[in-house]
Amino acid sequence: MSIVPISYYLVLSAILFGLGIVAFVFKRNIVTIFMAIELMLNAVNLAFVAFARAHNQVDGLVFVFFVIVVAAAESAVGLAIIITVYQNRQTLNIERINLLKF
Amino acid sequence: MSLPFIVFFVCAFLAVLGALTLILAREPIHSALALILVMVSLAVLYLLLGAEFIAAVQVIVYAGAIMVLFVFVIMLLNAGLEERTDFSKLAKYAGLPLGMFLILFLAHWMARSLIGQQVANGLGGTNAPVSTRDLSAQLFQKYLFPFEATSILILIAILGALVLAKKDE
Numbered sequence: 658m659s660i661v662p663i664s665y666y667l668v669l670s671a672i673l674f675g676l677g678i679v680a681f682v683f684k685r686n687i688v689t690i691f692m693a694i695e696l697m698l699n700a701v702n703l704a705f706v707a708f709a710r711a712h713n714q715v716d717g718l719v720f721v722f723f724v725i726v727v728a729a730a731e732s733a734v735g736l737a738i739i740i741t742v743y744q745n746r747q748t749l750n751i752e753r754i755n756l757l758k759f
Numbered sequence: 760m761s762l763p764f765i766v767f768f769v770c771a772f773l774a775v776l777g778a779l780t781l782i783l784a785r786e787p788i789h790s791a792l793a794l795i796l797v798m799v800s801l802a803v804l805y806l807l808l809g810a811e812f813i814a815a816v817q818v819i820v821y822a823g824a825i826m827v828l829f830v831f832v833i834m835l836l837n838a839g840l841e842e843r844t845d846f847s848k849l850a851k852y853a854g855l856p857l858g859m860f861l862i863l864f865l866a867h868w869m870a871r872s873l874i875g876q877q878v879a880n881g882l883g884g885t886n887a888p889v890s891t892r893d894l895s896a897q898l899f900q901k902y903l904f905p906f907e908a909t910s911i912l913i914l915i916a917i918l919g920a921l922v923l924a925k926k927d928e
Contacts, residue, residue, distance in 0.1 A: 671870075709808075723905060
Protein backbone atom coordinates (compact mmCIF):
# COMPACT_ATOMS: atom_id res chain seq x y z
CA MET A 658 0.00 0.00 0.00
CA SER A 659 1.66 3.14 -1.15
CA ILE A 660 0.54 6.58 -0.08
CA VAL A 661 1.38 9.78 -1.87
CA PRO A 662 4.41 11.41 -0.20
CA ILE A 663 3.92 14.73 1.53
CA SER A 664 6.52 16.41 -0.66
CA TYR A 665 4.28 15.93 -3.71
CA TYR A 666 1.60 18.00 -2.03
CA LEU A 667 4.15 20.65 -1.09
CA VAL A 668 5.42 20.87 -4.67
CA LEU A 669 1.85 21.24 -5.94
CA SER A 670 1.25 23.91 -3.31
CA ALA A 671 4.37 25.79 -4.40
CA ILE A 672 3.38 25.58 -8.07
CA LEU A 673 -0.11 26.89 -7.32
CA PHE A 674 1.30 29.71 -5.19
CA GLY A 675 3.73 30.67 -7.96
CA LEU A 676 0.93 30.65 -10.53
CA GLY A 677 -1.08 32.83 -8.15
CA ILE A 678 1.76 35.34 -8.01
CA VAL A 679 2.07 35.27 -11.80
CA ALA A 680 -1.68 35.85 -12.15
CA PHE A 681 -1.52 38.65 -9.59
CA VAL A 682 1.19 40.42 -11.56
CA PHE A 683 -0.06 39.73 -15.09
CA LYS A 684 -3.81 40.23 -14.87
CA ARG A 685 -5.26 43.65 -15.57
CA ASN A 686 -8.81 43.13 -14.31
CA ILE A 687 -9.19 44.02 -10.66
CA VAL A 688 -11.65 41.15 -10.03
CA THR A 689 -9.22 38.64 -11.53
CA ILE A 690 -6.40 40.03 -9.42
CA PHE A 691 -8.58 39.42 -6.40
CA MET A 692 -9.09 35.83 -7.60
CA ALA A 693 -5.31 35.42 -7.78
CA ILE A 694 -5.14 36.28 -4.07
CA GLU A 695 -7.70 33.55 -3.38
CA LEU A 696 -5.60 31.12 -5.41
CA MET A 697 -2.54 31.91 -3.29
CA LEU A 698 -4.57 31.44 -0.09
CA ASN A 699 -5.69 28.04 -1.40
CA ALA A 700 -2.11 27.03 -2.11
CA VAL A 701 -1.10 27.95 1.43
CA ASN A 702 -4.05 25.98 2.79
CA LEU A 703 -2.86 22.91 0.90
CA ALA A 704 0.58 23.25 2.49
CA PHE A 705 -1.03 23.63 5.92
CA VAL A 706 -3.12 20.48 5.51
CA ALA A 707 -0.12 18.53 4.17
CA PHE A 708 2.03 19.53 7.13
CA ALA A 709 -0.78 18.77 9.55
CA ARG A 710 -1.03 15.28 8.04
CA ALA A 711 2.73 14.80 8.12
CA HIS A 712 2.99 15.61 11.80
CA ASN A 713 -0.40 14.17 12.77
CA GLN A 714 -1.21 17.47 14.42
CA VAL A 715 -4.62 19.08 14.33
CA ASP A 716 -3.32 22.66 14.66
CA GLY A 717 -2.66 22.97 10.93
CA LEU A 718 -6.29 22.17 10.17
CA VAL A 719 -7.42 24.79 12.70
CA PHE A 720 -5.24 27.32 10.90
CA VAL A 721 -6.80 26.36 7.57
CA PHE A 722 -10.20 26.91 9.14
CA PHE A 723 -9.19 30.41 10.24
CA VAL A 724 -7.66 31.18 6.85
CA ILE A 725 -10.94 30.26 5.16
CA VAL A 726 -12.94 32.43 7.58
CA VAL A 727 -10.63 35.39 7.06
CA ALA A 728 -10.73 34.86 3.28
CA ALA A 729 -14.52 34.98 3.37
CA ALA A 730 -14.50 38.25 5.31
CA GLU A 731 -11.78 39.65 3.07
CA SER A 732 -13.60 38.80 -0.15
CA ALA A 733 -16.83 40.39 1.13
CA VAL A 734 -15.09 43.66 1.94
CA GLY A 735 -12.84 43.54 -1.12
CA LEU A 736 -15.70 43.00 -3.55
CA ALA A 737 -17.63 45.83 -1.90
CA ILE A 738 -14.58 48.05 -2.47
CA ILE A 739 -14.44 46.89 -6.10
CA ILE A 740 -18.10 47.80 -6.58
CA THR A 741 -17.47 51.24 -5.09
CA VAL A 742 -14.44 51.76 -7.33
CA TYR A 743 -16.49 50.77 -10.37
CA GLN A 744 -19.26 53.17 -9.42
CA ASN A 745 -16.77 56.00 -9.16
CA ARG A 746 -14.47 55.26 -12.10
CA GLN A 747 -16.59 53.15 -14.50
CA THR A 748 -13.68 50.80 -15.14
CA LEU A 749 -12.22 47.60 -13.79
CA ASN A 750 -8.85 48.02 -15.50
CA ILE A 751 -6.18 48.33 -12.85
CA GLU A 752 -4.16 50.75 -14.98
CA ARG A 753 -6.99 53.27 -15.10
CA ILE A 754 -7.43 53.22 -11.33
CA ASN A 755 -4.51 55.48 -10.65
CA LEU A 756 -5.93 58.07 -8.29
CA LEU A 757 -3.29 57.39 -5.66
CA LYS A 758 -0.46 57.13 -8.18
CA PHE A 759 2.10 59.88 -7.84
CA MET B 760 0.38 3.05 -9.81
CA SER B 761 -2.02 2.64 -6.96
CA LEU B 762 -5.29 4.47 -6.64
CA PRO B 763 -4.13 7.32 -4.33
CA PHE B 764 -1.38 8.21 -6.80
CA ILE B 765 -3.80 8.28 -9.71
CA VAL B 766 -6.26 10.43 -7.76
CA PHE B 767 -3.45 12.75 -6.69
CA PHE B 768 -2.06 13.21 -10.18
CA VAL B 769 -5.48 13.73 -11.77
CA CYS B 770 -6.40 16.34 -9.15
CA ALA B 771 -2.98 18.02 -9.30
CA PHE B 772 -3.23 18.20 -13.08
CA LEU B 773 -6.73 19.69 -12.87
CA ALA B 774 -5.59 22.23 -10.26
CA VAL B 775 -2.60 23.38 -12.32
CA LEU B 776 -4.77 23.44 -15.45
CA GLY B 777 -7.32 25.59 -13.64
CA ALA B 778 -4.64 27.98 -12.40
CA LEU B 779 -3.21 28.30 -15.92
CA THR B 780 -6.69 28.94 -17.30
CA LEU B 781 -7.17 31.60 -14.63
CA ILE B 782 -4.09 33.36 -16.00
CA LEU B 783 -4.75 32.89 -19.71
CA ALA B 784 -8.51 33.49 -19.92
CA ARG B 785 -9.54 36.96 -20.96
CA GLU B 786 -13.12 36.80 -19.75
CA PRO B 787 -13.31 37.23 -15.97
CA ILE B 788 -16.12 34.67 -15.77
CA HIS B 789 -13.86 32.04 -17.31
CA SER B 790 -11.23 32.83 -14.71
CA ALA B 791 -13.84 32.43 -11.97
CA LEU B 792 -14.94 29.02 -13.29
CA ALA B 793 -11.30 27.93 -13.55
CA LEU B 794 -10.78 28.96 -9.92
CA ILE B 795 -13.78 26.84 -8.91
CA LEU B 796 -12.12 23.89 -10.66
CA VAL B 797 -8.94 24.51 -8.65
CA MET B 798 -10.88 24.66 -5.40
CA VAL B 799 -12.86 21.48 -6.03
CA SER B 800 -9.75 19.52 -6.97
CA LEU B 801 -8.03 20.84 -3.85
CA ALA B 802 -11.01 19.60 -1.84
CA VAL B 803 -10.44 16.11 -3.27
CA LEU B 804 -6.78 16.38 -2.25
CA TYR B 805 -7.85 17.31 1.29
CA LEU B 806 -9.96 14.15 1.35
CA LEU B 807 -6.91 12.22 0.21
CA LEU B 808 -4.98 13.76 3.10
CA GLY B 809 -7.66 12.64 5.54
CA ALA B 810 -9.06 16.08 6.33
CA GLU B 811 -12.75 15.50 5.65
CA PHE B 812 -14.00 18.55 7.55
CA ILE B 813 -11.65 20.91 5.72
CA ALA B 814 -12.68 19.35 2.40
CA ALA B 815 -16.35 19.97 3.18
CA VAL B 816 -15.63 23.54 4.31
CA GLN B 817 -13.56 24.10 1.17
CA VAL B 818 -16.46 23.09 -1.07
CA ILE B 819 -19.17 24.86 0.93
CA VAL B 820 -17.42 28.11 1.84
CA TYR B 821 -14.85 28.57 -0.93
CA ALA B 822 -16.38 26.99 -3.99
CA GLY B 823 -19.88 27.76 -2.77
CA ALA B 824 -20.07 31.09 -0.98
CA ILE B 825 -16.98 33.02 -1.99
CA MET B 826 -17.01 32.09 -5.66
CA VAL B 827 -20.74 32.80 -5.91
CA LEU B 828 -19.90 36.25 -4.55
CA PHE B 829 -17.24 36.64 -7.24
CA VAL B 830 -19.52 35.48 -10.04
CA PHE B 831 -22.25 37.75 -8.73
CA VAL B 832 -19.94 40.77 -8.77
CA ILE B 833 -18.75 39.91 -12.30
CA MET B 834 -22.38 39.76 -13.41
CA LEU B 835 -23.26 42.97 -11.54
CA LEU B 836 -20.41 44.97 -13.03
CA ASN B 837 -20.87 43.43 -16.48
CA ALA B 838 -17.14 42.84 -16.71
CA GLY B 839 -16.27 42.30 -20.34
CA LEU B 840 -13.08 41.32 -22.07
CA GLU B 841 -9.92 42.20 -20.32
CA GLU B 842 -7.95 44.87 -22.13
CA ARG B 843 -4.49 43.94 -23.18
CA THR B 844 -1.97 46.61 -22.36
CA ASP B 845 1.57 47.03 -23.53
CA PHE B 846 3.97 45.41 -21.19
CA SER B 847 7.15 47.21 -20.41
CA LYS B 848 10.19 45.77 -22.15
CA LEU B 849 11.56 44.56 -18.83
CA ALA B 850 8.34 42.73 -17.92
CA LYS B 851 8.10 41.21 -21.39
CA TYR B 852 11.52 39.63 -21.46
CA ALA B 853 12.36 39.15 -17.78
CA GLY B 854 8.89 38.39 -16.44
CA LEU B 855 8.33 34.91 -17.76
CA PRO B 856 11.80 33.49 -16.93
CA LEU B 857 11.71 35.07 -13.49
CA GLY B 858 8.20 33.72 -12.89
CA MET B 859 9.26 30.22 -13.93
CA PHE B 860 12.33 30.53 -11.74
CA LEU B 861 10.20 31.56 -8.79
CA ILE B 862 7.85 28.60 -9.25
CA LEU B 863 10.68 26.08 -9.65
CA PHE B 864 12.62 27.59 -6.74
CA LEU B 865 9.60 27.43 -4.44
CA ALA B 866 8.80 23.86 -5.51
CA HIS B 867 12.38 22.73 -5.12
CA TRP B 868 12.75 24.37 -1.72
CA MET B 869 9.48 23.04 -0.38
CA ALA B 870 10.21 19.54 -1.64
CA ARG B 871 13.68 19.57 -0.11
CA SER B 872 12.58 20.95 3.23
CA LEU B 873 11.19 17.60 4.33
CA ILE B 874 13.51 15.18 2.60
CA GLY B 875 15.78 14.89 5.58
CA GLN B 876 12.88 13.89 7.76
CA GLN B 877 11.06 10.65 7.88
CA VAL B 878 7.78 12.19 6.79
CA ALA B 879 9.06 12.48 3.22
CA ASN B 880 9.11 8.71 2.98
CA GLY B 881 5.36 8.53 2.92
CA LEU B 882 2.63 8.51 5.46
CA GLY B 883 1.86 5.95 8.07
CA GLY B 884 -1.39 4.08 8.07
CA THR B 885 -4.32 4.67 5.81
CA ASN B 886 -6.70 5.59 8.59
CA ALA B 887 -6.70 9.26 9.46
CA PRO B 888 -5.23 9.78 12.92
CA VAL B 889 -6.61 13.32 13.04
CA SER B 890 -10.38 13.25 13.03
CA THR B 891 -13.00 15.95 12.91
CA ARG B 892 -13.64 15.18 16.58
CA ASP B 893 -10.06 16.17 17.44
CA LEU B 894 -10.37 19.25 15.28
CA SER B 895 -13.51 20.46 17.02
CA ALA B 896 -12.05 19.68 20.45
CA GLN B 897 -9.00 21.79 19.66
CA LEU B 898 -11.10 24.53 18.10
CA PHE B 899 -13.32 24.93 21.14
CA GLN B 900 -10.66 24.49 23.78
CA LYS B 901 -7.22 25.68 22.76
CA TYR B 902 -8.39 28.06 20.04
CA LEU B 903 -11.59 29.27 21.66
CA PHE B 904 -10.56 32.92 21.84
CA PRO B 905 -9.47 33.18 18.18
CA PHE B 906 -12.68 31.39 17.23
CA GLU B 907 -14.77 33.98 19.05
CA ALA B 908 -12.63 36.75 17.61
CA THR B 909 -13.44 35.57 14.07
CA SER B 910 -17.14 36.05 14.78
CA ILE B 911 -16.46 39.70 15.55
CA LEU B 912 -14.29 39.89 12.43
CA ILE B 913 -17.12 38.57 10.28
CA LEU B 914 -19.58 40.98 11.88
CA ILE B 915 -17.24 43.89 11.09
CA ALA B 916 -16.80 42.56 7.54
CA ILE B 917 -20.57 42.46 7.02
CA LEU B 918 -20.94 46.01 8.29
CA GLY B 919 -18.00 47.18 6.19
CA ALA B 920 -19.36 45.57 3.04
CA LEU B 921 -22.77 47.14 3.64
CA VAL B 922 -21.33 50.59 4.23
CA LEU B 923 -18.99 50.37 1.23
CA ALA B 924 -21.50 49.00 -1.26
CA LYS B 925 -24.25 51.36 -0.17
CA LYS B 926 -25.34 53.82 -2.82
CA ASP B 927 -24.32 57.36 -2.08
CA GLU B 928 -27.10 59.83 -1.55
